[in-house]
Amino acid sequence: MDLKSNHSAPVLTDSAPRSKSRLRGFRGLMLPYSPSGAPFSPNPLRSIPRRKTGGRDDVRSCGWLDAMKSSSPTHKKFAKDINHELSSPDPEVAYRTWLLNYPSALASFEQIANFAKGKRIALFLDYDGTLSPIVENPDNAFMSDDMRSIVKEVAKYFPTAIISGRSRDKVYEFVGLTELYYAGSHGMDIMCPVKQSVSDHDQNCIKSTDKQGNEVNLFQPAREFLPMIDKVYSSLVRITEDIKGATVENNKFCVSVHYRNVDQDNWKSVGERVQDVIKKYPSLRLTQGRKVLEIRPAINWDKGKALEFLLKSLDLSNCDDVLPIYVGDDRTDEDAFKVLRERNCGYGIFVSKSPKESKAYYSLRDPAEVMEFLKSLVTWKKSNAL
Numbered sequence: 142m143d144l145k146s147n148h149s150a151p152v153l154t155d156s157a158p159r160s161k162s163r164l165r166g167f168r169g170l171m172l173p174y175s176p177s178g179a180p181f182s183p184n185p186l187r188s189i190p191r192r193k194t195g196g197r198d199d200v201r202s203c204g205w206l207d208a209m210k211s212s213s214p215t216h217k218k219f220a221k222d223i224n225h226e227l228s229s230p231d232p233e234v235a236y237r238t239w240l241l242n243y244p245s246a247l248a249s250f251e252q253i254a255n256f257a258k259g260k261r262i263a264l265f266l267d268y269d270g271t272l273s274p275i276v277e278n279p280d281n282a283f284m285s286d287d288m289r290s291i292v293k294e295v296a297k298y299f300p301t302a303i304i305s306g307r308s309r310d311k312v313y314e315f316v317g318l319t320e321l322y323y324a325g326s327h328g329m330d331i332m333c334p335v336k337q338s339v340s341d342h343d344q345n346c347i348k349s350t351d352k353q354g355n356e357v358n359l360f361q362p363a364r365e366f367l368p369m370i371d372k373v374y375s376s377l378v379r380i381t382e383d384i385k386g387a388t389v390e391n392n393k394f395c396v397s398v399h400y401r402n403v404d405q406d407n408w409k410s411v412g413e414r415v416q417d418v419i420k421k422y423p424s425l426r427l428t429q430g431r432k433v434l435e436i437r438p439a440i441n442w443d444k445g446k447a448l449e450f451l452l453k454s455l456d457l458s459n460c461d462d463v464l465p466i467y468v469g470d471d472r473t474d475e476d477a478f479k480v481l482r483e484r485n486c487g488y489g490i491f492v493s494k495s496p497k498e499s500k501a502y503y504s505l506r507d508p509a510e511v512m513e514f515l516k517s518l519v520t521w522k523k524s525n526a527l
């Protein structure tokens with residue numbers, strides 16, 4: 142498959158796998174989740190010293206109520222946590238100070254474009270909070286038609302993948318573009334082109350077909366967890382049904398318990414009940430996102446691993462001629478930012494309106510700025526093609 146231009150990508154929803162599920166699949170990946178403190182890998186473009194990012198939150202291993210609260214802490218709390226200089230009571234001043242460490246990818250576009258010269262850009266995009274604004278009801282997290290058009294356009298010029306915490310089917314339903322590659326369930330469900338050197342060596346890869354009938358590779362390292370996840374989903378629905386505003390979402394290989402619409406006085410109750418359910422499942426772990434508790438298999442797989450897997454599967458692993466760019470807004474995206482930092486190849490762009498610690502190099506304020514950035518990429522590519 143030619144990824145240089147107008148590449149056609151498979152996508153899609155599951156069709157029956159051709160080979161049997163491999164029972165030994167996940168064992169090699171099993172590992173108790175351990176937060177990381179990644180070594181700093183210098184940016185070739187910039188060398189602003191950063192504070193080391195704290196470990197990502199496995200909610201089981203820390204004060205979970207605090208963790209739930211800090212999923213959307215007040216501006217002041219972030220400012221205090223991050224740096225003294227950022228503790229200005231004026232949010233705009235604090236944000237501008239923060240931008241010194243995480244420059245706007247729009248303002249730095251020329252720099253990024255210079256670095257991309259002679260290389261192929263590969264784009265990796267998170268969905269919620271990146272392509273669609275955060276809304277109260279997760280079922281209504283639609284992306285705008287304008288965003289869809291620009292993502293479609295960008296995919297004409299650059300191999301583009303979505304890596305989401307949603308189920309792959311759900312995120313495809315939202316995005317609706319066959320030109321992209323999709324990884325759902327925080328990267329635990331990837332559909333990508335068949336690449337023999339990947340599938341032959343990975344027992345978690347099975348051959349399948351997409352909706353257009355193309356042969357694809359389906360990588361599902363947590364396949365054996367499906368029955369357990371379904372069971373946990375049902376238990377969580379039952380146990381939270383009397384908490385007003387709590388909703389539970391089945392993301393196929395993981396489950397999200399949303400508390401955005403729960404009265405803060407009841408957050409503790411949500412946390413306790415979730416803990417009660419998952420303590421019976423030592424092979425699951427609990428992490429958090431934006432006002433959401435996420436229950437997922439405790440395997441050594443995350444969005445960072447998914448990014449590496451996609452780079453390999455799409456023949457984009459060579460740092461000499463590929464520049465991967467990953468755009469995301471959530472804690473789970475930090476795993477991907479970390480991979481790019483450690484490979485010293487490519488850039489993470491963190492989408493945030495307020496100062497937060499991240500392993501990304503650049504920032505964008507919100508999905509509207511993400512759209513502007515994608516437009517700039519297309520304009521730049523078109524003008525360079527002349």
Ligand SMILES: O=P(O)(O)OC[C@H]1O[C@H](O[C@H]2O[C@H](CO)[C@@H](O)[C@H](O)[C@H]2O)[C@H](O)[C@@H](O)[C@@H]1O
Binds near residue numbers: 270274473
């Ligand atoms: O990896 P992502 O694509 O960013 O998915 C992460 C989670 O996103 C969704 O929840 C978040 O967005 C909702 C809609 O704006 C919002 O209501 C919720 O509070 C956020 O946490 C999604 O519903 C989750 O299942 C994903 O894991």
